Amino acid sequence: MRITFIGGGNMASAIIAGLSTLGRQDLQLHVVDRNPDKCERMKAAYGITYSNQLSAADIDADVVVLAIKPQQLKALGEQIRPWMRQQLIVSVAAGIRTATLAEWLGGYARIVRVMPNTPAQVQLGVSGLFATEAVRDAEKQTVTSIFEAVGKTVWLQHEAEIDKITAISGSGPAYVFYMIESLASAARTLGFAPELADLLAKETFKGAIALLDASGEPPATLRANVTSKKGTTEQGIMSLQDDGLEAIVTRAAQRAEARSIELGDQLSAAE
CATH class of the missing domain: 3.40.50.720 (NAD(P)-binding Rossmann-like Domain)
Known part of the structure; x- marks a missing residue:
């Protein structure tokens, strides 16, 4: 071939x-x-x-x-x-x-x-x-x-689903990189040196994905497993929920899809 x-x-x-x-x-x-x-x-x-x-x-x-x-x-x-x-x-x-x-x-x-x-x-x-x-x-x-x-x-x-997958897996790596950046920024705020903050953030994401793949469990189950009642992780998760992380990510995907559709209209109409 x-x-x-x-x-x-x-x-x-x-x-x-x-x-x-x-x-x-x-x-x-x-x-x-x-x-x-x-x-x-x-x-x-x-x-x-x-x-x-x-x-x-x-x-x-x-x-x-x-x-x-x-x-x-x-x-x-x-x-x-x-x-x-x-x-x-x-x-x-x-x-x-x-x-x-x-x-x-x-x-x-x-x-x-x-x-x-x-x-x-x-x-x-x-x-x-x-x-x-x-x-x-x-x-x-x-x-x-x-x-x-x-x-x-x-x-x-359906071809329209290309715009949807663009918003999730196409643009998604950038969302993940930004979340790693944000976790590293939080580590620096807590007093870690920049190099160590970057290492902690990157390896935490890498390890979490490896565990997700190896366990066969859904993310929600793994999250629940590590979130002890009245523990430290629970406080962190509650803060993310209070700030509307799920809604934030959903809006990001919706905006990315809308832009993908817009660009498709422009490019496909180009003379």
């Missing part, structure tokens, strides 16, 4: 790194990117082939992954339109809806839209996937195998 990546940025590099660990001899990975130094590094690390200028030969692949900036996608679609045959198009460009991309491709509709997240760079990502009706089940399985190389995959029934 030949997979061509148009764009060799962080997400393409993460996917290629994940695929390279599978040891599949049938995979041929090809990258199109204008930066020759970047391409040479990827060739040395993962054994890819590459081109610095896009041509019809680059698009002669089973799967073509569009991993460029959304603002560049219209021009790219119009460029590769004459070269469309039976390729499966996979777009990780945020905001561009499948109907718009199909229009830019001259009506070509074998498209899967993917919303990955940044932990894909360490093979711990979550990717939301949506396929048009023109995509066959076997092709959906192919896309699943590609993105399972960088984490978990979730197939969505």
Whole structure:
């Protein structure tokens, strides 16, 4: 199977790194990117082939992954339109809806839209996937195998759910980083040195997630287990509840979803 990546940025590099660990001899990975130094590094690390200028030969692949900036996608679609045959198009460009991309491709509709997240760079990502009706089940399985190389995959029934998953797993790592920042700030307020405060906050989050994975219990159960009645943790949790942490996080997700919809409207309407 030949997979061509148009764009060799962080997400393409993460996917290629994940695929390279599978040891599949049938995979041929090809990258199109204008930066020759970047391409040479990827060739040395993962054994890819590459081109610095896009041509019809680059698009002669089973799967073509569009991993460029959304603002560049219209021009790219119009460029590769004459070269469309039976390729499966996979777009990780945020905001561009499948109907718009199909229009830019001259009506070509074998498209899967993917919303990955940044932990894909360490093979711990979550990717939301949506396929048009023109995509066959076997092709959906192919896309699943590609993105399972960088984490978990979730197939969505409606394209509008892309905006929802963007608000949760797409933007979610930033929420977590901010919470770690906040816990570290609290540690500094209590008198810890900055380096130790950062260590305590990071390792606390890391350990909590590891425990959650290992235990198989829901977060609410683990929280209850550590929250002794009239104990220290109870006071901390009560403060978070009084300040409305759940409502704060929900509002953040709602605002992120609204912005995702807005950006999708703008980008998909761009001339």
